[in-house]
Amino acid sequence: MSAPIYLDYAATTPADPRVVEQMVRHLTLDGVYANPASRSHMPGWLAEQAVENARRQVADLIGADPREIVWTSGATEADNLALTGFMRANRARGRHLVTSIIEHKAIVDTAIALEAEGFEVTWLTPGPDGRVTPEQLREAMREDTVLVSLMAVNNELGSVNDLTALSAVAHEFGARFHTDAVQAAGRLALDVEAMGIDLMSVSGHKVYGPKGIGVLYVRRDPDLRIEALIHGGGHERGMRSGTLATHQIVGMGEAFALALDQREADGEHAHALRQRFLDGLSACDGIHIHSPLEQAVPNIVNLAFDGVDGESLLIALRGLAVSTGSACNSASVEPSYVLKGIGVPHSQALASIRFSFGRFTTIEEIDGAVEEIRRALSGLRQPAEATMNHR
Template structure:
């Protein structure tokens, strides 16, 4: 059997070959394999040098100081550290956290866990286009608000928040601002200073790097304190202990360096793919794009299909690797909580599929996907009519 055509880049990206090669050099005996915390010998120094070089590459993508980059196992851990670590360290100042109902599960579930610890969470409702309005955030701010966490780009819709405006409102209220930028890195221009971000979660595997490695940007500010979640050695400015995986860190650094250099090229490429995809489907009836093109990144397209069930359509599109929503929520038979959160009707949410493109997607693959969708829709709708007529 041939492998299905991969259109699930929002779930994960394949590692770029230019990332894999330097990673391999940091695994075996003939490479740089030592523990980067072993500072008593040259192999350890070389490993530390590789880690710090990658730290600078990650920092460069978001215009940060390398000392503000804390390595984690991924954006999920970074989100947990940002929310739980911050709220626990600052409970004497206030216990109020603000987030939204359509954040990634790593934020939603962490915020719910914090509620069981006695913290108070306000859950903002987004606009129909999947964004949080500054007015909505402003109305939710309280005297005891200490942290606001709102994602830069939604992983199911592709909607883009005005992070600079949201961070400004947060700071006016005396709180700190965190954003999950896993889907934004390498796709949007990120500048933590210009955006006014205090913490930012990042992931390598969304930017053509390896899985299992991520980072949390933590602004160097004496007033910004985090309580460590993982103890055992005081690594990473005391925020995250554990032996650093040099090969994964090198891979993340290289992926982010390529992402910085090729962001505009990648953006133009996926924009052309999206336009080709939507144009190819435009003659078909009963297809709804959940987010306007102008308010979303081009590599994520979430569509609803009238008169079909999303899971049935997925099965009919077995030649395409797709999802009905976030990979972190794919076991659920319920409609996506993100789609419900922006007001998509129940049946339409059930009939929705996320298509996501990337650096290695070709025009020919887009054309193949269009033909597959046309065929599957025609077959499923014809079957539905037959069943209806038989009754």
Template sequence: MTKQIYLDYASTTPVDKAVAKEMCEYLSIDGQFGNPASNTHDFGMIAKLAVDEAREKVAQLIHADSREIVFTSGATESDNLAIKGAAFSYQNKGKHIITSNIEHKAVIDTCQYLESQGFDVTYLEADDKGQITPEQVRKAIRQDTILISIMAVNNELGTAYPLAEIGALARERKILFHVDAAQGVGKVNIDVAMMNIDLLSLSAHKIYGPKGIGALYVRRKPKIKLVPLIHGGGHEGGYRSGTLATHQIVGLGEACQLMFDKQTIFLKHVTALREIFLEKLSSLSHIIINTPLENSYPGIVNITFKGIDGEALIAFLHKMAVSMGSACNSASVEPSFVLTAIGLSQEDAHSSIRFSFGQYTTKKEVIFAAETVLESVNKLRGLSPRWQECSDV
């Protein structure tokens, strides 16, 4: 391989060329650059039509009504708006929130902030594959529970969650159900109506759209009330004020349309890549596949290589882009909180690598990557006193 192989699609994806082309039509003087809120001339009205069309495409991907889509700067803002907005809006009914201990930091940090504001949060403990069961949720529900927040797909493990079952529990108890679907939209089946989801966060840059744009689904029936985070102008139904970034919204809409059209083909592609990758690594001893092979998104594989320092392994894998965990924790020298939460020791967590595949990943790249990993691990183990201790056990 003459160029670096990108295997970090869970961190971000390249913008699809069709998406980029469509976005460029809404930027310059030669295109439709108007403000969607300007309704007195064609420039604004054409931009508004483009925004409305994009809203339809986002809604289509999750089986929602376009009037239920609120554009934001990304999933982090959407998570904050959903959780804080719901908590402050419904606090007269109770102050208890249920989530898991391996959610994205955008959810966990938001819940911790709410704890400082007098809310009580239950953090359900995931099992060794990162799974949360509906029974755990049921047992955690209290009279004062107002919100349940469980992600669609774990960003480090690829574990997919039983959203329909949890949604049914929430609806039965008249509790709001929020889903962080940044890693799940377009990759696992999500139907907000069938799954009784009240609030859902998504981001364009995980599905071959631009960075800096996302959306929050807010159910209309029964109507959900949220306290907004941003005031000034009353845009997006009052939920999110600010001039709409037409080009980014168009990019999100186009990305959602492409994922809607190609979801079955896409899933077959990444499933085949995972099978090839794991088969090539099957001869390697003392590894732990932290990702469940069932009930997961096949584009993410997290593996512990015992006796190996993860940073040293990444240095050996200089021809490929991989990660030791979530991009949101990249500044931390601490081991992944997700991996330690599912039972890995700090040493094993430091020995773990996340590989994530996407629509541009090829079979040839995956075979080369697996062979390089195999060779690198064996070399490092030959040099490592830690491996001698490990292999003697």
């Protein structure tokens, strides 16, 4: 049995072979395997050098200073550290956080946990395009607002927020601005300085790097304080203790360096794939596009299919690897909270699937996927049509 066509790049990307090659060199006795915190011998120095080189590679992609890069176990931990660490450290200044109802669960669940601690959260509802406007944010701001957290790119829709405009509103009220940029890294031009971003979460495995490694960018500012969530050794400027996983860090660094070099080429490739995909499905009736194509990254397309439900369609699409939404929420049989959050009707939300492409997706795979979708729709809709005709 042949492997399914993989169109779930928004959930995770396969590691680029060039990334794996670098990682392997930092695992075994004949490579650079020592603890980077061991500064009393050459192997430790070499490991530290590898970590610092990767720190620079990540910083280069987002326009940061390498000293502003804090290693974490992934973007989920980075989001938790940004929200919980910041709110706890700054509770004397204010206890109000602003975010949106369609953020990634790593933000949503953390904000809910902060509410249980006594912090106040204002939940913004984006427009039908999945974007928050500066005017919406301005209306939500208060004197005691200390942090705004709004994602760069929505992981189910691909919609892109105007981070520069949103951060300007936050700063106008004296608050800090955090963004979950997991789906933006390597796909959008990111410059934390120009965009006015104070905190940014990114991940390795969404950019053709390894899982289990991420970064929280923390602007170097004596007034920006983060309370550590993990203690034991004071690593990462006291913000995140723990022995650094050199091979994963090197992998993320290499992945981000490649993403910087290939961002335009990867973007053109994704645009071509999306156009081919949508053109191929244009002859099918009853398809609705939830993603705002003009204000979205090209690698994510969220579609609804009339006359079917998403779970049945997923089963019928046995030749494709796709999802009904975020991989972090895929165990739920409820419709996507993101689609519900932008006002998609319940029945249509249940009939929606996210397709996401990547660096290694081919035109042939897109054509194969289109044929698979046509076949599945025909098979699922015919019984319903036959029943209606019989009546």
